[in-house]
Amino acid sequence: MNRREALRSLSLSMGYVVAVPAVMNMLESCTEDTETWTAVFLTDKEKHLVTHLVDIILPSSAIPGGLDLNLPQFIDMMCKDVMKASDQEMFHQGSQVFSERFTERFNKDMIKANKEEVLALFAEYFDKSADESGIILQEQRKNSNEIPANELQDYLMYKCLIAVRTFSLLGFYTSEKIGTEVLNFDPIPGVWQPCIPVSEVGNAWTI
Amino acid sequence: MSKNTNSEVLNSFDAIVIGTGISGGWAAKELCENGLKTLVLERGRMVEHVIDYPTMNMETWDFEHRNELTADEAKRQEKQSRTGYTTAKEFRHWFVDDTEHPYTETKRFDWMRGYHVGGRSITWGRHSYRLSEMDFEANKKDGHGVDWPIRYKDLAPWYDKVEEYIGVCGKNMGLEQLPDGKLTEPMEFNCVETDFVNRVAENMDGRVITHARIAHITGDKVHVGRGKCQFRDRCMRGCPFGGYFSSNASTLPAATRSGNMTLRPNSIAYEIVYDDETKQASGVKVIDTLTKEKLFFKAKVIFCCASAIASAAILMQSKSERFPDGLGNDSGELGHNIMDHTLGVGASAIVNEHEDKYYKGRKPAGFYVPRFRNLDKKSEQKTFKRGYGYQGSASRMNWKSAIAELSYGKELKEALVKPGRWKIGMGAFGECLPYHDNKMTLNYDKLDSWGLPIVDFDVEFKENEKAMLKDMMEQAVAMLEAAGYDEVKGHYNVNDSFPGIGIHEMGTARMGRDPKTSVLNEFNQIHTVKNVYVTDGACMTSSGCQNPSLTYMAITARAANHAVETYFKNKNRKL
Numbered sequence: 001m002n003r004r005e006a007l008r009s010l011s012l013s014m015g016y017v018v019a020v021p022a023v024m025n026m027l028e029s030c031t032e033d034t035e036t037w038t039a040v041f042l043t044d045k046e047k048h049l050v051t052h053l054v055d056i057i058l059p060s061s062a063i064p065g066g067l068d069l070n071l072p073q074f075i076d077m078m079c080k081d082v083m084k085a086s087d088q089e090m091f092h093q094g095s096q097v098f099s100e101r102f103t104e105r106f107n108k109d110m111i112k113a114n115k116e117e118v119l120a121l122f123a124e125y126f127d128k129s130a131d132e133s134g135i136i137l138q139e140q141r142k143n144s145n146e147i148p149a150n151e152l153q154d155y156l157m158y159k160c161l162i163a164v165r166t167f168s169l170l171g172f173y174t175s176e177k178i179g180t181e182v183l184n185f186d187p188i189p190g191v192w193q194p195c196i197p198v199s200e201v202g203n204a205w206t207i
Numbered sequence: 208m209s210k211n212t213n214s215e216v217l218n219s220f221d222a223i224v225i226g227t228g229i230s231g232g233w234a235a236k237e238l239c240e241n242g243l244k245t246l247v248l249e250r251g252r253m254v255e256h257v258i259d260y261p262t263m264n265m266e267t268w269d270f271e272h273r274n275e276l277t278a279d280e281a282k283r284q285e286k287q288s289r290t291g292y293t294t295a296k297e298f299r300h301w302f303v304d305d306t307e308h309p310y311t312e313t314k315r316f317d318w319m320r321g322y323h324v325g326g327r328s329i330t331w332g333r334h335s336y337r338l339s340e341m342d343f344e345a346n347k348k349d350g351h352g353v354d355w356p357i358r359y360k361d362l363a364p365w366y367d368k369v370e371e372y373i374g375v376c377g378k379n380m381g382l383e384q385l386p387d388g389k390l391t392e393p394m395e396f397n398c399v400e401t402d403f404v405n406r407v408a409e410n411m412d413g414r415v416i417t418h419a420r421i422a423h424i425t426g427d428k429v430h431v432g433r434g435k436c437q438f439r440d441r442c443m444r445g446c447p448f449g450g451y452f453s454s455n456a457s458t459l460p461a462a463t464r465s466g467n468m469t470l471r472p473n474s475i476a477y478e479i480v481y482d483d484e485t486k487q488a489s490g491v492k493v494i495d496t497l498t499k500e501k502l503f504f505k506a507k508v509i510f511c512c513a514s515a516i517a518s519a520a521i522l523m524q525s526k527s528e529r530f531p532d533g534l535g536n537d538s539g540e541l542g543h544n545i546m547d548h549t550l551g552v553g554a555s556a557i558v559n560e561h562e563d564k565y566y567k568g569r570k571p572a573g574f575y576v577p578r579f580r581n582l583d584k585k586s587e588q589k590t591f592k593r594g595y596g597y598q599g600s601a602s603r604m605n606w607k608s609a610i611a612e613l614s615y616g617k618e619l620k621e622a623l624v625k626p627g628r629w630k631i632g633m634g635a636f637g638e639c640l641p642y643h644d645n646k647m648t649l650n651y652d653k654l655d656s657w658g659l660p661i662v663d664f665d666v667e668f669k670e671n672e673k674a675m676l677k678d679m680m681e682q683a684v685a686m687l688e689a690a691g692y693d694e695v696k697g698h699y700n701v702n703d704s705f706p707g708i709g710i711h712e713m714g715t716a717r718m719g720r721d722p723k724t725s726v727l728n729e730f731n732q733i734h735t736v737k738n739v740y741v742t743d744g745a746c747m748t749s750s751g752c753q754n755p756s757l758t759y760m761a762i763t764a765r766a767a768n769h770a771v772e773t774y775f776k777n778k779n780r781k782l
Contacts, residue, residue, distance in 0.1 A: 082275050165613075173624075188439055194394075
């Protein structure tokens with residue numbers, strides 16, 4: 001079985017069959033972590049963090065959430081295959097920064113973190129006004145050697161968290177499940193109708 | 208008779224066409240349909256229409272990394288990825304591996320290309336605009352470069368023929384700077400585009416915006432082997448419907464049907480052999496990349512359609528006693544006067560209107576703003592010569608609009624499955640003047656895996672282009688503001704736009720009236736080697752600001768028919 005098939009069958013068994021509450025239970029009782037996939041890039045601590053982050057960024061609701069699609073494993077693969085070596089290094093450094101701040105705040109190791117705790121810390125960095133966000137994202141476009149020493153920790157931490165967020169959105173909105181069951185899937189439109197009421201379509205077209 | 212008679216017959220053709228892209232396909236079709244036994248050479252692999260479009264029906268989730276390149280893949284296409292889009296997984300097999308096909312840059316030049324049957328006719332932008340009389344007269348009027356040896360009327364019937372054959376949709380506007388054509392019904396504007404066109408006309412003194420003219424089939428005319436555009440907008444992957452024009456879907460099958468074409472992929476043409484006795488080229492030397500054999504094919508007529516840079520490189524490699532600096536290079540202009548269109552400047556805006564409106568289908572192009580500068584006294588500019596046009600479109604944004612945010616949570620997730628806000632944007636294509644010192648040379652210090660010299664580029668945009676870039680951004684902003692849109696943002700970064708990125712490189716063997724200052728005559732023949740025609744972008748004497756492929760096709764069809772006439776005249780004379 002190649003990786004793609006493996007991923008497919010895994011996401012079938014994890015995302016489609018395992019019910020959401022089961023996944024949630026599994027995560028809450030993190031000492032009994034029984035996920036069936038083995039990370040190829042993420043450390044154990046990172047895997048734990050990324051799993052909570054995916055659940056925070058794209059929680060389950062009437063529409064499936066990121067964990068229903070097994071996005072942590074997708075993110076693990078993307079980090080390994082798509083990221084440049086220098087970005088991979090910054091990802092690890094950034095997750096380290098977040099984990100250290102987590103331990104300072106909650107007096108326990110990231111591996112034992114629950115979702116509410118991760119959310120509390122994550123929100124401090126992501127509940128920002130448009131202007132603040134703009135500044136942070138602009139800094140992220142710079143190279144690490146352009147960042148002043150006293151801002152480097154924040155810069156690296158955002159590198160990691162933003163990568164998780166970006167891969168989460170990519171993995172989610174370009175997934176087969178969302179693309180065919182939630183968005184409007186029309187691979188061969190055959191016609192061009194330039195101006196029709198949104199109500200005739202509903203959700204956005206799949207691209 | 209020599210004992211090699213058999214192989215000589217086998218290796219002897221009426222005509223040879225080097226290249227299978229947009230120009231080579233047309234040369235092949237015209238020569239073959241007119242009865243010439245034609246060998247068509249392609250350096251890359253075979254690509255058969257539909258059968259060899261591996262990604263044409265894939266959905267994003269079918270790609271292991273969702274259309275992203277792996278770090279290893281990206282490393283192999285560092286230069287080809289400079290466009291930012293061409294090396295996505297869905298397209299990357301149409302662009303060369305830079306590690307296998309290197310070139311050097313005295314100055315940065317973004318040379319985007321693919322080595323396979325069909326060339327860039329598979330991946331082209333499909334916008335098809337005629338050059339106008341003012342383009343053909345421009346050099347003569349303002350003294351840049353040399354005068355074109357042809358005028359609009361020489362090319363007009365060939366534009367007609369090409370447009371009717373390939374299928375170009377759009378709307379005739381009766382503009383002097385953008386001649387009318389044989390167009391089929393346009394793809395209608397969506398509601399925001401319609402407003403934009405009307406508001407700009409009202410608020411900016413009648414400035415014209417028209418439908419993009421693209422080589423897609425609309426209407427009911429039958430095109431053998433091709434169907435109508437299905438609005439998938441996955442054109443660059445290769446279209447299973449043949450909805451847009453490519454050599455693979457159209458001209459090469461036509462040449463095949465004639466029974467006169469021998470198509471030879473995996474064949475690198477590296478030298479056109481000059482015969483001092485006949486004062487003509489006798490044939491083409493070829494490396495078979497599969498067998499590594501070196502072969503020689505003879506022909507009465509040779510068409511160079513390998514693309515502006517590659518055709519010039521082949522001519523430069525074709526050295527002889529008569530032509531020590533490359534075939535037909537008496538003028539010293541071969542490899543010089545490289546032009547491209549300036550790119551990377553424009554504007555975008557958010558449209559807080561029509562929130563209850565949407566569309567069905569993925570329209571492959573939007574609107575075109577024809578040139579409005581330096582058309583007459585009134586539109587004359589002090590800071591630059593010539594002009595530019597814009598391509599743009601409006602659409603509703605999707606989840607990608609949230610990438611540059613820090614938002615998260617249920618609300619975000621559910622908002623992003625709804626149609627996003629309307630966004631409108633446009634980007635300009637600016638004319639580049641011909642400068643002798645914008646040139647390519649052969650780098651014999653670095654040979655490719657076939658022992659052939661690689662190309663080195665020494666090209667830059669100069670003051671006229673830079674002054675125009677500034678105006679391009681200001682006017683794009685002005686138009687969006689005139690339409691009353693929000694969050695209007697211009698983009699102009701001169702450091703982001705290097706020559707080549709327009710993928711309209713041209714001018715390396717320009718046409719002209721005087722053999723002392725040009726390489727080709729009015730029928731694209733090398734002035735002093737008349738059985739060699741160069742009809743790809745190399746032949747361009749000036750660049751205009753219009754996407755050039757339509758002009759390459761018209762010029763090629765015209766030259767091929769001239770070659771056919773000449774061929775039969777000579778043959779009958781001998782009889």
